[in-house]
Amino acid sequence: MTSPRVHISDRVPAEVEEAIAASFEIVPSVRDAGGVVTMLTVTVDDAYLEDAGPQLKIVANYAVGVNNIDLEAARRRGVIVSNTPDVLTRATAEIALTLMLSLLRRVTEGDRFVRRQEPWQFSLEFMLGERLEGKTVLIIGSGRIGRETARLVEAFGAVPVLAGRDADLDALLGEADIVSLHVPLTAGTSHLIDGRRLALMKPSAVLINTARGPVVDEAALATALRSGALAGAGLDVYEHEPHVNMRLLGLENVVLAPHLGSATRDTRIAMGMLCVDALKAVLLEGRTPTNVVV
Template sequence: MMHLVRPRVHVSEPVPREVDEALRREFDLVGTPQGADGIVSMLTVTVDDAYLEAAGPQLRVVANYAVGVNNIDLAAARRREVVVANTPDVLTGATAELALTLMLSLLRRVGEGDRFVRRREPWRFSLEFMLGRRLAGATVLIVGAGRIGRETARLAEAFGARPVLAGRGDDLDSLLREADIVSLHVPLGDDTRHLVDARRLRLMKPTAVLINTSRGAVVDEEALAAALHEGVIAGAGLDVYEHEPEVCEKLLPLKNVVLSPHLGSATRDTRIAMGMLCVEALRAVLLEGRTPANAVT
């Protein structure tokens, strides 16, 4: 009896049980990328030319467990005819929700209030105590008019804000001057690294706040810490960091910053859906001999 050899797949980090079971039904999981036909990579793994070389010439597909692919050398993958896929759409709503969470937490001083209560500071209800601002009526500049940016704009508008979308080719400098909230939703690349630097922070209103749920290096973190300390802008809500998981030490003591540990897609149903997209990409390339719909190379 002839036994069919199942494709070998390496998973760089543990995945949800449902995704693991789906992988094991169709593939043999291996502990290293060497000799694998397919790889499920996390955004914490740098898939560069050396990584692809070490994996071997049999490698046919890398399914990145993220929508961003800045951790992968796409040119190197193309040279080696390795298909790279990502996980679009399924994390749009969750990430947009987190962007709104950061906006509201910052404007309504929720993080600051939480720390205040935990310190057991004395307080009583007062009409002037810990006043914040509403999202309603604010001009929210959405930098990056892709899926997540558009959904963030929709949610902000539902709160009564006025969203303004900034895409490629728009005059970002002029738009920054008018915004009450700046929310970043661009992929990380050579043209967006430090997109928000010291110069652009100085263009913003002193009452404006910055939200980043895209990639940490889109913002010059040192420049942001300085701007917050000096009152150049009023606050920031960050879910991603330039040298993640390290966070600029100068940000940590600031009261006008809300920090979360890369939770944009962190709901169970979202993470499972992302994993199933990876499974589908592996199945398409390794079992069905076709290019998956979510291929980026």
């Protein structure tokens, strides 16, 4: 009896590839596959699914977000879509916290200063930053990652304010010292933070985005930062990723990371194993995986 065929859209950790190979035949084309492991850089739409053919049973998305997948198109074709929740919660929340601390304490700015070999000596007034303690942190998105971020900032003495789906963001934005984004990318959250909402924030406030790039109008953000309407930003994701708005690159009050939210080896392996579990459920056991999206 031949093993079900699985296509992997990009490189995965060796441990994950070995686990897939132990139960499936890995094939180079989605056209030959009953299951596919997709990265968030792969757009799974009608054209992709049409090209894959009727033998495709499951798309195991190697991410918790599924904005790269047309869920309705998958539903129409009876293709199951799974994701990788829970296992990346702590790692992504840690990146949000890291961006906050790096920005407030001017760590990456100081790193650039030292690397330029600027003359300096210790001084009580040199490169002063701010503490996280006492800051009001508005966390937009009250899911797993948002709640974990709230727990972490509270441990540093900050005051977290969780804003769920029905929150009045316009009212809350003006009270926050830090705004941290943790919402999925949907039609309703695209440019959730636009020029109008940036103008509602305190000039002393900072914006953190570890969700998805298009949640923020990046051009409007650059304008706000350059004009002094906003004190700073920490970004792990970008509107046109991997392209970054050129107007952000020269700013000292911005911390930029290359989408590192879930980037620890143990997290990435755990995410991959959830993909393996979903593939086994559908292709070997004929059941719906526990981490099903549609």
